Amino acid sequence: MNKFQRKTLFDHRIAIVVLALVFTTTSAQSKEDFECPTDAGNGNFADPVTCRRFYQCVDGYPYLNRCPSGLYFDDIQKFCTFKDEARCGPIATTVSPATEAPLDLALKCDLSECELPYCYCSKDGTFIxxxxxxxxxxxxxxxxxxxxxxxxxxxxxxxxxxxxxxxxxxxxxxxxxxxxxxxxxxxxxxxxxxxxxxxxxxxxxxxxxxxxxxxxxxxxxxxxxxxxxxxxxxxxxxxxxxxxxxxxxxxxxxxxxxxxxxxxxxxxxxxxxxxxxxxxxxxxxxxxxxxxxxxxxxxxxxxxxxxxxxxxxxxxxxxxxxxxxxxxxxxxxxxxxxxxxxxxxxxxxxxxxxxxxxxxxxxxxxxxxxxxxxxxxxxxxxxxxxxxxxxxxxxxxxxxxxxxxxxxxxxxxxxxDCRKPQTNTQRPCNLGNKCALSFKLGNITDTRYMETCQDCPNKYPWLGDSEGSGIPGRDNYIYQSKEPAPNEESESETTK
Structure with a gap:
């Protein structure tokens, strides 16, 4: 990576306002394209054509999902990970998960290639x-x-x-x-x-x-x-x-x-x-x-x-x-x-x-x-x-x-320097809204209390519903990467 690329990456990190990731892109794929295993129940299953996608089976119906850009579906762990760590499927369910440690792909510090402000390393980490x-x-x-x-x-x-x-x-x-x-x-x-x-x-x-x-x-x-x-x-x-x-x-x-x-x-x-x-x-x-x-x-x-x-x-x-x-x-x-x-x-x-x-x-x-x-x-x-x-x-x-x-x-x-504001956060209200909110975790329903200057949400915010809308799994985070994911994989990407 040259200095221009490092600067672009660094500036990107400083200025980016990132929203989120789309976990799931449902598709109107028919059962003729992929059939959910009848003996496996609900769950995630490898796409037989490409490691870039997988199917989520719900009540026997397959929903097509795409891994985020640069990631591949691991049919043992059942989630998207890096290409060199992913075990592509379909893999027979009798295969035991691999237990070996991931390969050490990072190299030792190279001072001739690592320069501030975009990179910093030293032999043992102690150098000024x-x-x-x-x-x-x-x-x-x-x-x-x-x-x-x-x-x-x-x-x-x-x-x-x-x-x-x-x-x-x-x-x-x-x-x-x-x-x-x-x-x-x-x-x-x-x-x-x-x-x-x-x-x-x-x-x-x-x-x-x-x-x-x-x-x-x-x-x-x-x-x-x-x-x-x-x-x-x-x-x-x-x-x-x-x-x-x-x-x-x-x-x-x-x-x-x-x-x-x-x-x-x-x-x-x-x-x-x-x-x-x-x-x-x-x-x-x-x-x-x-x-x-x-x-x-x-x-x-x-x-x-x-x-x-x-x-x-x-x-x-x-x-x-x-x-x-x-x-x-x-x-x-x-x-x-x-x-x-x-x-x-x-x-x-x-x-x-x-x-x-x-x-x-x-x-x-x-x-x-x-x-x-x-x-x-x-x-x-x-x-x-x-x-x-x-x-x-x-x-x-x-x-x-x-x-x-x-x-x-x-x-x-x-x-x-503190003479210029170090944050854009507005001054908070003097009296916040004290919210008593229903909260369900597993089979347990409870009340959680939260104080905020904003309006009280409908439910206690939690995983999948950060806004507290009361709609489980509502959050869809818009994925933004340095290289936007293509709409369709190339022929080489779709062939394992």
């Missing part, structure tokens, strides 16, 4: 961009918060982000929120976005085992969550730049195909094992430069897609444990000053070496323990006094990485 000296660059701190935002944690988050702490340019510190849907208050999320914090997506359902699911499930969870934020928090799709997999279990190549197809700039799901020198963010043009702790990292290249990894937190004595999320470290028996000292020692591994971004990832659990919350405030106050420390959002950190600036240049760095 542009070979700048550590003493000349800022130490970025990324405050990230996972899960629902609601009355249980909103005030705690606001005490960190209400403007009492400022960066060297006088701008208030900001954080990144990876939002999950259930129990979220969308008026509060809108207020966080309006104030300049970054809103990113986790998933709608926080389901276990998503890392083993197919493309459609990832689209439904991630793009559905982005749509819910658009409908109920007025956060536009173009401002939702990042995603994080639930439980830090990336979805192998499938998740990153969603990142690529739907215009996300970055993912932040991959954990770096305990390492003396922290790892910088990198693009997925090449093989990831460290061990994959989860075992579900991508194995192929996704040019221009950024990964903002979670370096593991620990201190030299390993007191408190080793953890990607700070609330997973066992610090509950410490007082606020001891929490401060623990954080300072962990932070020094970054600040005194390569100044890779120091990501402080939290769930709401951290803020339920007074000593931990007090220790965090002490740390932020202490770090804010250092002249080269900046608390920035994840996207702001990547804006620096694509155009690295020395400390003396940061006062005029527009991406970190």
């Amino acid at each position: 961009p542009k070979d700048l000296a550590a003493e000349d660059i800022p130490q970025m701190i990324l405050l990230t918060f996972d899960g629902a935002v609601n009355h249980n944690n909103y005030d705690h988050y606001m005490r960190v982000l209400d403007g009492r702490y400022a960066n060297p340019n006088g701008c208030p510190i900001r954080g990144t929120f990876f939002i999950s849907h259930e129990y979220s208050n969308y008026q509060q999320i809108q207020n966080l976005s309006h104030a300049g914090n970054e809103i990113a997506v986790e998933t709608i359902s926080l389901q276990q085992g998503l890392q083993d699911k197919g493309y459609e499930e990832w689209v439904g969870e991630m793009i559905g969550m982005r749509e819910i934020l658009r409908y109920f928090s007025n956060v536009s799709n173009s401002e939702v730049n990042g995603m994080r997999a639930p439980f830090l279990k990336p979805g192998r190549n499938t998740q990153y195909k969603v990142v690529e197809d739907f215009g996300f700039i970055y993912d932040s799901s991959i954990v770096v094992p305990s390492n003396k020198i922290p790892v910088w963010p990198y693009t997925l043009d090449y093989k990831i430069p460290h061990e994959c702790k989860s075992g579900t990292c991508p194995s192929r290249q996704f040019p221009g897609v950024w990964e903002v990894p979670l370096n593991t937190h620990y201190v030299e004595s390993f007191e408190g444990g080793v953890c990607p999320y700070l609330d997973q470290c066992v610090l509950h028996n410490h007082d606020a000053d001891e929490v401060l000292e623990w954080l300072q020692e962990d932070f020094s591994r970054y600040y005194e070496q390569n100044k890779a971004p120091y990501m402080m990832a939290f769930h709401t659990n951290w803020f339920q323990i007074k000593e931990l919350e007090q220790g965090l405030h002490k740390f932020i106050e202490w770090a804010s006094q250092l002249p080269d420390v900046w608390f920035v959002t994840t996207t702001q950190a990547l804006q620096w990485m694509t155009d690295p600036k020395r400390n003396k240049e940061l006062a005029a760095f527009e991406a970190w």
Whole structure:
């Protein structure tokens, strides 16, 4: 990929406003074209002519479906995936699923081919961009918060982000929120976005085992969550730049195909094992430069897609444990000053070496323990006094990485300036609508409560119905890729 192509791809990711994917294109195919197996019941079955399509049998009638552009139907897993991973059918039902790991198709970093702002890699992930000296660059701190935002944690988050702490340019510190849907208050999320914090997506359902699911499930969870934020928090799709997999279990190549197809700039799901020198963010043009702790990292290249990894937190004595999320470290028996000292020692591994971004990832659990919350405030106050420390959002950190600036240049760095609005999200209403909504999951019917400045929906928004229309499976996401899917495959595509 040449520089012009990389620039086109990069600009596409920054500016794209992506809507969604059409999961299913029903066709008036007759039973003479394809007959559903009488002994298999409902389900998905391979098209006998091409791997690009499959049939969904419902009550004995076949509905023709087309895989998204660039994907092929796997007749064992029964979902669309990459061509080199798809096992084309029809395959006899007695064949056992293949268990071997996917081929490692990504190559090692090639510095002669990888140049900023479109690509970044280094041999082991620890090198500073542009070979700048550590003493000349800022130490970025990324405050990230996972899960629902609601009355249980909103005030705690606001005490960190209400403007009492400022960066060297006088701008208030900001954080990144990876939002999950259930129990979220969308008026509060809108207020966080309006104030300049970054809103990113986790998933709608926080389901276990998503890392083993197919493309459609990832689209439904991630793009559905982005749509819910658009409908109920007025956060536009173009401002939702990042995603994080639930439980830090990336979805192998499938998740990153969603990142690529739907215009996300970055993912932040991959954990770096305990390492003396922290790892910088990198693009997925090449093989990831460290061990994959989860075992579900991508194995192929996704040019221009950024990964903002979670370096593991620990201190030299390993007191408190080793953890990607700070609330997973066992610090509950410490007082606020001891929490401060623990954080300072962990932070020094970054600040005194390569100044890779120091990501402080939290769930709401951290803020339920007074000593931990007090220790965090002490740390932020202490770090804010250092002249080269900046608390920035994840996207702001990547804006620096694509155009690295020395400390003396940061006062005029527009991406970190607060004099211009950093978001298009409108100011939220003073009093949101408190919605009591019916919610059915499986055989269980319940009531869920949601607060938003928008009108209350008919039903609780969920997978397949992000707008809460009450029509299950209503969502049809319009697919937009770098190369639009053709109306009909060529002769070579239709022949296996």
